Amino acid sequence: MDTNLHVYNSLSAKKEKFEPIKAPFVGMYVCGPTVYSYVHLGNCRTFISFDLIYRYLLHLGYKVRYVRNITDAGHLENDADEGEDKISKKARLEAVEPMEIVQKYTLDFHEVLDKFNNLPPNIEPTATGHIVEQIDMIQDIINEGFAYEVNGSVYFDVETYNAKFGNEYGKLSGRKIDELMAGTRDLDGQSEKRSPVDFALWKKASPTHIMRWNSPWSVGFPGWHLECSVMSSKYLGDSFDIHGGGMDLKFPHHECEIAQCKAANHQDPVKYWMHTNMLTLNGARMSKSTGNTLLPNELFTGNNDKLEKAFSPIVVRFFMMQAHYRSPLDFSSDALMAAEKGYLRLMGALNDLEELKPAETTTAFDLEEWKSKCYAAMDDDFNTPILIAHLFEAVKFIKAAKDGKASIAATDKAALQELLNAFVFDILGLEKEEQQASGDDELVDGLMKTIIDLRLDARQRKDYATSDRIRDHLQNLNIVLKDSKEGTSWEKE
RNA sequence: GGUCUCGUGGCCGAGUGGCUAGGCAGUGGUCUGCAAAACCUCGUACAGCGGUUCGAAUCCGCUCGAGACCUCCA
The missing domain is CATH 3.40.50.620 (HUPs)
Structure with missing residues (x-):
């Protein structure tokens, strides 16, 4: 071969x-x-x-x-x-x-x-x-x-x-x-x-x-x-x-x-x-003698004094993939938070792609060229940062298609899905994060649905005092409401 | 001290002689009752000094700075 x-x-x-x-x-x-x-x-x-x-x-x-x-x-x-x-x-x-x-x-x-x-x-x-x-x-x-x-x-x-x-x-x-x-x-x-x-x-x-x-x-x-x-x-x-x-x-x-x-x-x-190459933490070498160390579980739980919040293993993996394996890499809250947002955007685009309605033709995206660029990146000593840059090109295209500014043919959609799954899941080894805040508690989900429905009613009555009060009170509990055309979702911060 | 690597925009991080990497943040916009979220737009950076070259962030030299190994370490 x-x-x-x-x-x-x-x-x-x-x-x-x-x-x-x-x-x-x-x-x-x-x-x-x-x-x-x-x-x-x-x-x-x-x-x-x-x-x-x-x-x-x-x-x-x-x-x-x-x-x-x-x-x-x-x-x-x-x-x-x-x-x-x-x-x-x-x-x-x-x-x-x-x-x-x-x-x-x-x-x-x-x-x-x-x-x-x-x-x-x-x-x-x-x-x-x-x-x-x-x-x-x-x-x-x-x-x-x-x-x-x-x-x-x-x-x-x-x-x-x-x-x-x-x-x-x-x-x-x-x-x-x-x-x-x-x-x-x-x-x-x-x-x-x-x-x-x-x-x-x-x-x-x-x-x-x-x-x-x-x-x-x-x-x-x-x-x-x-x-x-x-x-x-x-x-x-x-x-x-x-x-x-x-x-x-x-x-x-x-x-x-x-x-x-x-x-x-x-x-x-x-x-x-x-x-x-080596991994550093907040700009310095990890070392037990200086106390500048971090165990994986301390990272996942957020139970540490080195970083501002917890980070999931998959976000950390994505973060690592954004650097080349032969370059040194530094762990810091800012860098990890940036990676987390990027990761969520990538995952969101994969969901968007599933729901795209195929069109007659594909516009504004050359699938074959994109594919060969992705493989070229990996073939060049496993250059995952470049691969990820190309993945975000696809993300951009998917968003454009979702907005109606571009279109994708059915065969191309299937091919793109297959390629993205291969690169994102099989090769980079990422996975979709388990449901975070919602989904782990039926009672909370039910309560949240009721609250969101009540707020929706208030908004339809143009009773913004009530709808904003609901939103503000939830905000105080670190629950953020996200309105979109498809409805309102929520997230624990 | 010896050997070696590296210094990229506010942050992270690719690239390596001429052609905008990308992500995050930021800017402006779309949407929204308002916001948030989401989406779109924009940004010309390569430690300093000197040299090679038609042309250097990219090659060479020096200076400054950071790190690795030389002892167990992924």
Whole structure:
């Protein structure tokens, strides 16, 4: 199959034509969350970005296997000998089993991504479920001569690897070994590592370390970067199409993944590396230490001191889609409120389209040209902001048709509906928001209908004192009446 | 300190050598008893300085400012 999709490859720092290794199959691996606390919004942006990418690949007809791991063990807290992994540290603090922590936050993670309308990946492997495979890969790397054991721990020998593979370590992130050495010299105490740039494949567990497994070298746990190499190659092969993650993982995590895979399998594991950009909050980086953080549920409920009001997951998703995945994006009340209005306008136009009466011919809109512009935007490295700009062109046309200033033929109407549904719901992954104020309470709906009817009577009698009184009193309750030709609707502010 | 990215109109945010992105806000208008809502109209911005070019927001250099990575981080 042939498509015109181009993707930005971090490895070449260029947009490249997307040609899967074995079309129509596409293997995509995305680095998932470490489940030791609630998933935060920055994480969500990354996964929403890759959800978009997944959805568009599916839309184009690719048979995608999307693998996203759950890191439930192994990421070291620090580089010191007494290093412990994040899961076990948290477990001790809360006096529960590590897997209890893992379960709690995994459930939260799934719940939040579901609210954002993310499709689940095809495989969601866990690090603790692949200890055996990780041990095997370490053994392979040792056998190939790129790792060494010290006191029960195993380290990757970066310099030997680099000598063998033409100074490739750093090719993804643009690092040079010499510079890295210079930068790390002062941090290097009496490490077991031969070189400061080496990294752990297996760590011997200290007596207090809870999560531990048997291995040929010691009772311990796997190193930081190994799980992704192991699980991606297990489920997608030694060489696959797309590997993604946040750009903060580029170095060292992804760099180390390349080295591990290449050391074990002698081939580049990934054809297209894709990295998403960071999310900031009120102009500053999200950080727990400064308190500038926001959890998804705090955003949805409005229960936070960072933003002026609550925002629904779908509005947030739309907001994210208005920026390109490789650009940084800032969360603020003003920006989100603007997105909310735009989203409502788009959704309103979709409803308007359904109700349009078809005419003989279509005027003032070139459907074919519009369609190809939409696809061109998505084909250009998933440029959703441009796509959305084109969607608003269609909105404008729909409004004009509704006003009788343009017309649409029946076949074009059906085609436009189909395309808009594809772009808005299938690809961007938006959905119609559930009824907000009205609809959730029959009693309130009934009462409101009575009040609105009474006001209508008063207006017809030209008793504006009464009709305005009704309107003002409702306004005081934060209920806004909206008059239109079709009648009066209401909304809670 | 090293490596790198970025600085676009009131706000958000695309674009990247010549041709109005888009959304929100704002302006003026239509509608309305009045308003709100809705719909229509309008807006010539690209940090500063210098250079390349017939032509630069777009390329090059410098200055200023912001951010990322270099340590766990999506």
